[in-house]
Amino acid sequence: MSDHVSNSAAVSVHVLRRLPQYLNYLKSLDTREIRSISAPAIAKALQLNEVQVRKDLAIVSAAGKPRTGFALSALINDIESYLGYDNVNEAVLVGAGQLGRALLSYSGFESCGLKIAVAFDADDSVVGMDIGGKKVFPVSKLKDLCKRMNIHIGILTVPADQAQSVCDRLVDAGILAIWNFAPVHLTAPEDVIVQNENMAHSLAVLSKRLKEKRDVSGYAGQNR
Amino acid sequence: MSDHVSNSAAVSVHVLRRLPQYLNYLKSLDTREIRSISAPAIAKALQLNEVQVRKDLAIVSAAGKPRTGFALSALINDIESYLGYDNVNEAVLVGAGQLGRALLSYSGFESCGLKIAVAFDADDSVVGMDIGGKKVFPVSKLKDLCKRMNIHIGILTVPADQAQSVCDRLVDAGILAIWNFAPVHLTAPEDVIVQNENMAHSLAVLSKRLKEKRDVSGYAGQNR
DNA sequence: TAGATTGTTAATCGATTAACAATC
DNA sequence: TAGATTGTTAATCGATTAACAATC
Structure with missing residues (x-):
C-alpha cells in the first residue's frame, strides 16, 4: 500500500x-x-x-x-x-577522534536508517575502546570486517593527511559509499559514491553572507 | 593590490x-x-x-x-x-556536548577566519571546564559576554529540543549569524543569518544514491 | 455550493556548459 | 608562429515559481 x-x-x-x-x-x-x-x-x-x-x-x-x-x-x-529509513544500512567509521566519537555517540542516525556497526582507528591507545556501544578495531582489520559483515558504507573522520589513504582502503574493502568529513577532495573510482560533509564550505557561505550584510548596513560594527 | x-x-x-x-x-x-x-x-x-x-x-x-x-x-x-579568511571573526559556541567539544578542539577553523572565543553550556558539571583552550560558561552569561566581547557569530550544538530556545537567546544577545548543527528548523528574525549544517540531510542524499545504485545493478547484494 | 488544496502544464529564473575571439 | 589559456557572450540545462483546471 x-x-x-x-x-x-x-x-x-x-x-x-x-x-x-x-x-x-x-x-x-x-x-x-x-x-x-x-x-x-x-x-x-x-x-x-x-x-x-x-x-x-x-x-x-x-x-x-x-x-x-x-x-x-x-x-x-x-x-x-x-x-529508506525503514531498512537499516550498516556502516563502519574510520577515525575515532573527537568528531568520530561524537558521531559514534550520536543516536539520531538510527532513525535515518544508518547504524554504525564498528569503528576503526590507527592509534593503538584507542583500539579496543568502546564508544557509544561500538568497538574500535585497528585499521588493519578494516577489509576483513567489512567483507565479513557485508558493510558497504564508510564514514571517514580521520585527519586530512590520512584521508586519501583511508579512502583507498575503504574502496579496497568493498565500500560503495563514503561519507567524508575530512576537509579534502577524495579521489575514488567513479562507481563509488562520495558524499562530502566539509564544514569549511558551509562556514565560507556563512562568513561571506555576514560580511555582505555588514558592508550593506554601512559597517556600523560596534554594538548595534 | x-x-x-x-x-x-x-x-x-x-x-x-x-x-x-x-x-x-x-x-x-x-x-x-x-x-x-x-x-x-x-x-x-x-x-x-x-x-x-x-x-x-x-x-x-x-x-x-x-x-x-x-x-x-x-x-x-x-x-x-x-x-575574509584574513581577518578573524570571533564566535561563541553553545552546547559543549560531544559535537560541541569536537568543534572546540578542532583547530582548522582558525585558518578560515573563525575563532571560537568561548563556549556555553547549561550543564553545571561542564561549566568551568576548559576545552580546546576555550572556557565553558553558564548559559546565563551568554548575553552579557556576547555584548561585552562584541561577538556576532553563534555556533549551535545543543540537542534538538533546546535549539529554538537557545536560538532565541542568541538573537537576544545580538548575534547576527547562527551556524546551526541541531537537526531542527530554527525560526529567527529574517535579518539573522541561519546556516544549517544538518547531517541528516546529507545522509539522506547518500543513502538514496546508494539505494539507486543497488537497484540499478540488480541488487546482487552480497559480496560483489 | 464556495473555497481551499490538489496535480500539472507553462513561464521564469539561475546556474552550468559550450563556443569563440583576444592574448601571451 | 602555434597553441594553450584567458575572459566573455550565447546556448543549454535544470530548478523554482506562477497559473489554472480538477476535485472534494
Whole structure:
C-alpha cells in the first residue's frame, strides 16, 4: 500500500535534502491531534514555496486530497520508506577522534536508517575502546570486517593527511559509499559514491553572507 | 593590490562553496615548485568543469594570463581575502556536548577566519571546564559576554529540543549569524543569518544514491 | 455550493556548459 | 608562429515559481 514504485529518474539533490526537513517537521506534530496536513501549511512552517513542497510530496506520496491535504501518518511513512529509513544500512567509521566519537555517540542516525556497526582507528591507545556501544578495531582489520559483515558504507573522520589513504582502503574493502568529513577532495573510482560533509564550505557561505550584510548596513560594527 | 572591490552582487552559494575547495587544493601545491596554475588544471584535479572554475576565479581574482594561468600565491591570497579568511571573526559556541567539544578542539577553523572565543553550556558539571583552550560558561552569561566581547557569530550544538530556545537567546544577545548543527528548523528574525549544517540531510542524499545504485545493478547484494 | 488544496502544464529564473575571439 | 589559456557572450540545462483546471 505504501509501496510506491520509485523507479523514477534520479531525484535531485535539492529534493533529497528537503525531504528530511519535511519529515522532521511532520514528526514534531501530534499525530493524534492533527490527522492531515497540507502542502501550504508545511511550506509556511519551513519557509519554503508551497508549489515546491507539493511537487516534492508528489514524488514520494501517492495520496493527497483536495481541500484536506495529506494524511499525516501516511505521509510520514511514505517519506521514510522513500528515503529508506525503514531498512537499516550498516556502516563502519574510520577515525575515532573527537568528531568520530561524537558521531559514534550520536543516536539520531538510527532513525535515518544508518547504524554504525564498528569503528576503526590507527592509534593503538584507542583500539579496543568502546564508544557509544561500538568497538574500535585497528585499521588493519578494516577489509576483513567489512567483507565479513557485508558493510558497504564508510564514514571517514580521520585527519586530512590520512584521508586519501583511508579512502583507498575503504574502496579496497568493498565500500560503495563514503561519507567524508575530512576537509579534502577524495579521489575514488567513479562507481563509488562520495558524499562530502566539509564544514569549511558551509562556514565560507556563512562568513561571506555576514560580511555582505555588514558592508550593506554601512559597517556600523560596534554594538548595534 | 590584492584589494579587489567586492561590491559585486551577492555571489551564489554554489560559488562560495567551491572557493574553499580551490583554496584547499592550491594550498596543497608547493608554492616554490609551482609558480602558476591554470583553471583547467584545477578543474581536472577537483573533477569540475573548467569554464566553471575560470568564472569562479574571475570573481575573486583580477589577474590571469593567457597561456600561463594564475600566479599561485597571488591566487591563494585573492581567494582568502575574498572569503575574509584574513581577518578573524570571533564566535561563541553553545552546547559543549560531544559535537560541541569536537568543534572546540578542532583547530582548522582558525585558518578560515573563525575563532571560537568561548563556549556555553547549561550543564553545571561542564561549566568551568576548559576545552580546546576555550572556557565553558553558564548559559546565563551568554548575553552579557556576547555584548561585552562584541561577538556576532553563534555556533549551535545543543540537542534538538533546546535549539529554538537557545536560538532565541542568541538573537537576544545580538548575534547576527547562527551556524546551526541541531537537526531542527530554527525560526529567527529574517535579518539573522541561519546556516544549517544538518547531517541528516546529507545522509539522506547518500543513502538514496546508494539505494539507486543497488537497484540499478540488480541488487546482487552480497559480496560483489 | 464556495473555497481551499490538489496535480500539472507553462513561464521564469539561475546556474552550468559550450563556443569563440583576444592574448601571451 | 602555434597553441594553450584567458575572459566573455550565447546556448543549454535544470530548478523554482506562477497559473489554472480538477476535485472534494
